[in-house]
Amino acid sequence: MRNLWGRRGHATADYLTAPLLFLLARRAGLRGPALTWAGRFAGLILLAVTTTRTPLGLVRVVPFRLHGHAELASVGVQLALPWLAHFAGDRRARRFFLAFAAYNLLIWRATDWEAPERPCPA
Template identity: 75%
Template sequence: MRNLWGRRGHALIDYGTAPALAYAARRAGLGRRPLRCADTFVGLILLAVTTTRTPLGVVRAVPFRWHGRLELASVFAQLALPWLAGFAGDRRARRFFLGFAAYNFLVWWTTDWAAQE
């Protein structure tokens, strides 16, 4: 299952993930703080995909492998966020971010980070 996506495929997934995350966060009925955190990740995803060296990148400044390292770091941030941001007691928000972290890890795991340009 590993290495399903190259540079273009991963960029397409990221471009689709950003609006899907914004929509899902609103559908989930997240409170103010968790919604703000989700919106921050929407912006970070768009910033990352538009600045990474992929066929769909706009600025193409960030090496693809760095994008992967940052994406893996974001998985750990998403896992810890409910506790760090103080909304771990909100079961819906906690599950939302843990699910988002699992999804993000799956995308990271299935991407070929050594794919050629």
């Protein structure tokens, strides 16, 4: 798979993913710990994208590559979360998080983590 986007494209994907994740979790009928974790991940995504060195970052303190490492680690957490948070018995919630992990892995893979940092216009 070829890298589809760099810093701006990845940040855009993150800004779209965070609210959609929470809305889709509610639409899917998630409840209890699964819905709570979907909300936490939505918040974490927003925190990550707003603090990462991208043209769309607000604070820009987190190196882009570190953001990528953290995102890849979060895919592992998302895969294990149904069992770790004891909602694997809820097929809908389990499938939701496995699909979310697959989506995040695709977003991670589509990103050029070596994309140069361009100076932001003043």
